[in-house]
Amino acid sequence: MPLRTIDLCAGIGGIRRGFELAGAYKNVLSAEIDPYACKTYECLYGENPYNDITSKEFKFIVKRIEYDVLLAGFPCQTFSRAGLQEGFDDDDKGVIFDHISKIIEITRPKAIFLENVDNLVRHDHGKTFDIIIRRLEYDLNYKVIGVTRNLLGEIEFSAKSFIRNSKNFGVPQNRPRTYIIAFDRQRYKKRVDMLENRLPDGNDLCLYKDLNDLLEFKKAPPHFYMASGYLETLEKHKARNRSKGNGFGYVVVNKKEHPIANTILATGGSGKERNLVYDPQEGIAGMKLPSKKTVLNSKGIRVMTPREWGKLQGFIGYAFLDDNHHDNFHFPKCLSDFQKYKQFGNSVTIPVIETMARYMTDCFKILGELPNT
Structure with missing residues (x-):
């Protein structure tokens, strides 16, 4: 039976698709509030993801959904170099992580996958990232991959170990991003110490020799x-x-x-x-x-072109190919180029996500959740 995922701050579903490609996951609930992204998501998956994770109504729904893995590419504008870098002081976006952590607290998924901009680890001289890791490790009692504890039980980690670049995962794009993977220590106890404590550095995929091979x-x-x-x-x-x-x-x-x-x-x-x-x-x-x-x-x-951006992110020419090599990726009719650029630029590189999902599959086998075959 596949592991069930919920797709929060879903955008157009890049994280969901990466996990689906890994083969051991099935999505059961999604949440996105951008109306244009919702239309594209519905085009691709046949379901409207419109839900607001900050609402009491959504928390009521998710509390009653049986699922295993929480996925979230939570808003990055407040943490990026291109944004105002307000972080947790931003009323609209910075508090999104607080809502995600609340959902984790009330539902206790077996594992968590989070994605954000690379600047997250440096924001406010590292204080923002430290808050996130401490909340996951201490308050919620999750084992964060890349974090160790010393003899006094204090956490230790290198912020750089959470950053991976799309250029090392089969696509010609220099796109460093922060990835956080964590497993429920309350559920798995000391078995979490058996997991490889390092995120994948890359994969063997080579979709394009270089950018000129991708350009049309x-x-x-x-x-x-x-x-x-x-x-x-x-x-x-x-x-x-x-x-x-x-x-x-x-x-x-x-x-x-x-x-x-x-x-x-x-x-x-x-x-x-x-x-x-x-x-x-x-x-x-x-x-x-x-x-x-x-x-x-x-x-x-x-x-x-937007199509070339879609190839850079793995949406076009990879993630939606059927067995006959027909590409089933498509936008809603009459969607503007502005929205296409925005949706691809705001999304994830799917081959990176797929590699992270396969790593998590290996972890679940060690933890006894999946057959070790």
Whole structure:
């Protein structure tokens, strides 16, 4: 019988899909409040995940659901370098972890899987991450992978040991993220000490040789090409920063040997500008589009398409392939490019999640929850 998961702060279901691909898990409840993400989730899984984990109603529901593993990619804006870094002081997002820990307390899942930005471990000089780990270890009595206890029972850990990068898991994207896996010490007692106390460093998957192998050359519609005036503005901005000794500015990522993409971001913006690609097409240079103030640039520079972002995250070309190699990933009709970029940028890299799920499967075998075959 598969282990049952609940998918909190679900987005478009990347964490859920990674666990499903690992083969030993079945989702029984989901929660997401973004209406556009809910529509995509329903397109992919046939169920509307709209639930608010901060509500009493949801806690009432989840308390009566039998499940084994809690999954959550809880909001990262308050902890990211791109955000305001308010952390637990942010009324809307920082307290989400408090609600997750409350759900853990009242339901006691066998295991927990959490994902967040890499800056989580450094936020507020490490105090935020220390609060999270202490709450899991001391208050909730879970064994967090990567944490040890000394002879006095005090926890010890290296924050860096919780960060893994998508580029080591089969996709050409430099995307460091924080991953937290924990098992219920109250249930498993000293057996948790038998688990390998280290997250997977990578996998043997190679979906693409490099970014150029992923890009869909000469297929992007004209509107993905940058207007000449905007490209000139970016060039001047980068030159000013360079003169000050800074490395900030746009990046054409596919001109170097064996290129990989920079982190794609939910906010769009610099996530696009630091992932520009060189892809000249006939008839593009000088074209005038109603949506752009100046003609299209003559240097063959464009942003990556939402489809290419989907490939970077493993949604397209991997996670939804059927036995006939037909790709069943699809967005709802009429979803804007803005929402597509936001949803992919806000999601997870599915091959990373699948690898973490397989690691947890091995742990469950050691703990006696799954047959050791």
